[in-house]
Amino acid sequence: MYDKKILKDNLPKRMRYYQGMIDLNILEKGxxxxxxxxxxxxxxxxxxxxxLGRHVYTFENRCIEDLELxxxxxxxxxxxNTKGTLDDVSPEMKKLLNYIDGEAPSDEFTEELEQAVKKVRDNEKWRLDYMTLQMSY
Incomplete structure (x- = not known):
């Protein structure tokens, strides 16, 4: 469907693109x-x-010459990152990331999420919209 290497290589610029799209949709001309x-x-x-084994990587714009600015x-x-190995997130977040990575639901929240996913999958219109979206990648 898509090349994982291209996805990895493009992710930072893709995030930049989405950031720009968010801003364009919030602010009116002038x-x-x-x-x-x-x-x-x-x-x-x-x-x-x-x-680096982190579950979470957070980025904000900072001055190169003074990272505190x-x-x-x-x-x-x-x-x-579902593949993180460090102890850097809450147990609840770890369960969510494990679920997203393909493991079975392991708490109430991921069980509710599983039910919501099944409901969406069973909705014919949403499934068609999803398949159409997948074809565009």
């Missing part, structure tokens, strides 16, 4: 930039893009 709200782009990946553009990009 509107004050102060009206842009905080925004988050969150990707859940079944691979470790950076190979934030740009203050209120944008955050988060990559959640």
């Amino acid at each position: 509107e004050n930039y102060k009206n842009l709200k905080k925004s988050f782009v969150i990707f859940i990946c079944t691979f470790d893009l950076f190979g 934030p740009l203050g553009d209120d944008t955050t990009k988060i990559i959640l």
